[in-house]
Amino acid sequence: MTAINRQILLVSRPQGAATADNFRLVQTPLAPLGDGQFRVRNHYLSLDPYMRGRMNDSKSYAKPQPLDQVMIGGTVGEVIESRHPSFAVGDKVVGVLGWQEFGTSDGQGVMKVDDAHVPLSAYLGALGMPGVTAWYGLNRIIAPRAGETVVVSAASGAVGSVVGQLARLAGCRAVGIAGGPEKCRYVVETLGFDACVDYKAGHLSEDLERATPDGVDGCFENVGGEVFDATLTRTNAYGRIAVCGMISRYDAQPVPLLHVDAILTQRLTVQGFIVSEHLDEWPNALRQLGDLVAQKKLHYRESVAVGLDAAPQAFLGMLKGQNFGKQLVKLI
Amino acid sequence: MTAINRQILLVSRPQGAATADNFRLVQTPLAPLGDGQFRVRNHYLSLDPYMRGRMNDSKSYAKPQPLDQVMIGGTVGEVIESRHPSFAVGDKVVGVLGWQEFGTSDGQGVMKVDDAHVPLSAYLGALGMPGVTAWYGLNRIIAPRAGETVVVSAASGAVGSVVGQLARLAGCRAVGIAGGPEKCRYVVETLGFDACVDYKAGHLSEDLERATPDGVDGCFENVGGEVFDATLTRTNAYGRIAVCGMISRYDAQPVPLLHVDAILTQRLTVQGFIVSEHLDEWPNALRQLGDLVAQKKLHYRESVAVGLDAAPQAFLGMLKGQNFGKQLVKLI
Structure with a gap:
């Protein structure tokens, strides 16, 4: 040894x-x-x-x-x-x-x-912490109803990819935000999201507006900053926002949020969470995720x-x- | 006539x-x-x-x-x-x-x-829309437990004054934020808050830190902008924020929020609400508020x-x- x-x-x-x-x-x-x-x-x-x-x-x-x-x-x-x-x-x-x-x-x-x-x-x-994070934020905070629109940032990533696929399976319109055409193509063509917006293309707000014609009911936020801001402006009344990550904030400079007033005007619920604080949910989540992976309904x-x-x-x-x-x- | x-x-x-x-x-x-x-x-x-x-x-x-x-x-x-x-x-x-x-x-x-x-x-x-707004945000969103700290901005106003007095009656430490020494004195001496921070004094963050030695568990936000930001930095884990007003945002220039990461790091729940959408709560709220006014326990x-x-x-x-x-x- x-x-x-x-x-x-x-x-x-x-x-x-x-x-x-x-x-x-x-x-x-x-x-x-x-x-x-x-x-x-x-x-x-x-x-x-x-x-x-x-x-x-x-x-x-x-x-x-x-x-x-x-x-x-x-x-x-x-x-x-x-x-x-x-x-x-x-x-x-x-x-x-x-x-x-x-x-x-x-x-x-x-x-x-x-x-x-x-x-x-x-x-x-998908069968670990990122998968359970996606499952918890989507099911316990966003709690989507069929026909609603769910937006997830970092959509091609370990968490985001599961969020969107679970949202689709729940009958929602799943819209991703990702960086670059290759990731966006993967999100739509392989993961099956309804649309994916390339935040690097330079017209995030317009593209997101086009991708969410009925507004946004649920947002799974992995990024923060301007990506989060763009989604806030598209929210519908009683929208739910699961705040999972603020990757744009980790480096010391805070990225300010501009459209905070949407919390009031749309009566949003914005909730931060840490999946390791919800261990009681893991067995159920992992069983569901495992079944979906085995049935090839969940790609990663x-x-x-x-x-x-x-x-x-x-x-x-x-x-x-x-x-x-x-x-x-x-x-x- | x-x-x-x-x-x-x-x-x-x-x-x-x-x-x-x-x-x-x-x-x-x-x-x-x-x-x-x-x-x-x-x-x-x-x-x-x-x-x-x-x-x-x-x-x-x-x-x-x-x-x-x-x-x-x-x-x-x-x-x-x-x-x-x-x-x-x-x-x-x-x-x-x-x-x-x-x-x-x-x-x-x-x-x-x-x-x-x-x-x-x-x-x-106190026995109308502002009173019920205070009652709803405090009881239905912040849901304070005895011993917790509740911060309310615009503390001498129609809504804020009721929030803090109800928080005190619930056994909380009530901390107001208001503009100028006269309003702050009124908030503490007449309304009975534990402390009141004058946001016009020029050292909001330091003063709020001193007024909330155990952090902030509940925040009733009437103002937005830097007052909201200062409170966010003081939040404890699982803090609840009732967003009632963004008075600093009504004039076209958006006031950015900087400390959004607290939503994640403290697993906050931030919820916007409009009291007129909760008419079923009004009779109960008004009865409680009426009793308190009659008993001289609620000043306005x-x-x-x-x-x-x-x-x-x-x-x-x-x-x-x-x-x-x-x-x-x-x-x-």
Whole structure:
């Protein structure tokens, strides 16, 4: 067994945009397992926008990522050594073992998964936190009715792609917002959204107006800033807005919101949420999502960087929308 | 009986700030009553921030005020002539008869009230639309628990003053935001709020931080703009924000909101509402408010302009916060 673990630490906090200098790759000897512990060889690391928030030392729903420790991150992998009664060598597991090749765990927050019918990586995407995030925001906050229009930003991403497909299955008009013609084509042609607006094309408001002829009843917001503003101006009375991400806000400069008055004039409900606070909903959501994936009714796409060394650049690229689908790092 | 009615019409829409030129006083002969109609001599006209919104020709919850017609407005008065079976001469009534000395009605939206124990004007304030607005936003959206902190802007006004007093009665820390030391003193000393921050003093954020040592759990927003922003930065997890008014937004220039990310980081629920859409709640709310006024547990203050001619200037002054308490126009 390898006695060396490669890990990526957060070593400084961003001043403005995050950079590769905020991270450092280190090699650390693997300590022997204690009683009740097991070791996982991580196969995939998940890269997610929430990580940018953790890099700041600011008031938020989660404690900041501590400096000089392994960056937080969801992982899937295989148990390679165990002194834990419930985890055996060969078990496939999903957990939050961080940006490293080997994770050591006492089992907390680690779940065994079955990769017989679904690739292991899916448990970091459509059948993992992003999928449940989409499911929760759509069903518990937007609560769409057939015939309504639902808009989702970052529509080709791990969360947005599931939101729109679930909205379609609920009988809604699903409208995506994504960056560039290639992503927009994918959102409409592969994912089956009714329309997708390219926010990079330079006429977001006009294009969104054309894509939402009956206005907007539900909005799943992953981006914030001008994309959110454009959607606010299209809302109908009693619209529901699930605020899942503000990726445009993570770098220190706040992007102001202009059309706040729509909250009043349209009597909107705007609700922020964090899916990890609703663990009771996960089993039901995952069962539904698993069925849909098995029936090929729910499509997803992955963007895979190879090797732990590639993680920082892949992460920074994802913050700029350079990924296409769920961003993963393959570690083995 | 006077054969001439004096009325104020909206004759143009504001370009930016509203001005006196948007209004015109006219004299109109009173037409004879039709069958099923009655005539009211209006004693008081209510001036309210929502009227500014109606002056614009824009997408909102209500149709714009039509040009060259009598400005919309709540009124209290006395029936002076009747061909309606349910309204008799001498009845005191509250309704929405507009900016005019005499109103003619078929009874729709007009309610008889009892001024034996409460002055008639109260039915335009604490025992009218502003009071029910406060009651609804606080109880149905913020739903405060004892020990929580509730912040309300425009705290000395018709709505804000009721919000804070009800919050105190619910066992909360009530913190107001108002303009100038005199209003702040009134909010604390007469209305009994725990603290009041003067937004004109030039250090809103610091003062609000000091006034909310345990953060903010509920916010009743009447103003928008930087006052709303300052409150957002103080919110606790799962805070509830009732958006009742955006008075800072009525003049064409949008005031951007900067700290939108608090919606996500604190998992806030932000909800806009219009009290006239919740008529089923009015009887219960008015009964509670009436009891509190009768028991001297709910204080209110009025700012009274005299004569219909004074209405436009009083209205424009109110939009700038020059009123102190509920703004009325005495018409008799």
